[in-house]
Amino acid sequence: MQKLMRKDRVNDLFELALFVLAAVCFVYFLIKGIAPKMWQAVLIAGVLILIRILIKLTKTTMFAALRFCVLLFIFVTMFLANEFGFYSVIPYLDKVEHLFSGVILCFVGLLIYEKASGKEKSSVKSSAKVAIWLSLFFSVAMAGVWEIYEFTTDHLFGLNSQNGSLMDTMTDIICGTIGAVLTSLYLVIQAKRRKMPVIDE
Template sequence: MKGKDRWNDLFEFAMYVLAVGCFVYFLVKGNGAKMFQAVLIVAVLQLIRLIVKWTKTTMFTSLRFCVLLFIFVTMFLANEFGYYGVIPYLDKIEHLFSGVILCFIGLLIYSKASNHQEGAEPPSPHVAVWLCLFFSIAMAGVWEIYEFATDHLFGLDSQNGSLLDTMTDIICGTIGAILTACYLALKARNRSLPLVDIK
């Protein structure tokens, strides 16, 4: 696992280097919006580190990789390099992937909460799977509420002014959550690893 985590460290370091390179490039080009995006990427990476340190939480290796990959796809490929117009349905792929990540975050929350209950019964794999699923689906809805609010308050166009776009995003997130919950359920049934220790 330490070897895999070193790969994550290298991946994260490469994103810092790429963000600095983008900042310098767009500084020369005089593109303030892209410069701000590069700064935002660094801020998000640092914020994740601060949250992990503040909550004294150890991320699953697979979860950390998924989060870093998600940041790379959404913030570098989609926004910084403008790949929304190049890769078909990139936005839907992002929402599908977010369902996977949020499911693992739900598992992390359940694992952390269970470990703090001294003298309590062992964590229930079935409860964990359902919590992961419902947490992920709920967060897909919360994200769309956020997009709706920012679109109306700040005149943005995140939802393309379309109920179809909103519902498709939620459906994609839900599909990602269901697939991940099925994977976790198989892991729980296998019992080769405790559910809360899935890597």
């Protein structure tokens, strides 16, 4: 229990730091007169607030590992990549994002299993196995769904999310799948170590 509380405290501080950083960016880019960057900071704060609202409305308890991954993903994609323009600084940052999205989606699949099962577990071992397999398949499927979305918007609105390349599309899916597989292996280790359903982590 104390360990979980420490993790929540770390996540609370991390989220607070993101809010503070968004506020600093807003003021800085307001002074500089760079409107797109200024509104990007507002969007980041809005996303953080929206996540809190969704959690409250759905009465969902977001376990520590998932919350940390979501906050880190926001920092990397919305701050480093977009607000600070690190796409041109860090090679293959887009691929790192897709890799990391596989991790997050795997944890989201785990959360979906938790909500769907209603914590009624007749067998600890089988529940852990089902949870992990569902999480893996959910994450891999969502990697494909995202590429379908990018393909559709590219062709309907003349965007270039996929760089007009099958190689880019498949590499993104592969990166997402690798992230999902690595997370699933982590969950297997956790389940075996504690001999209990991973959703109680």
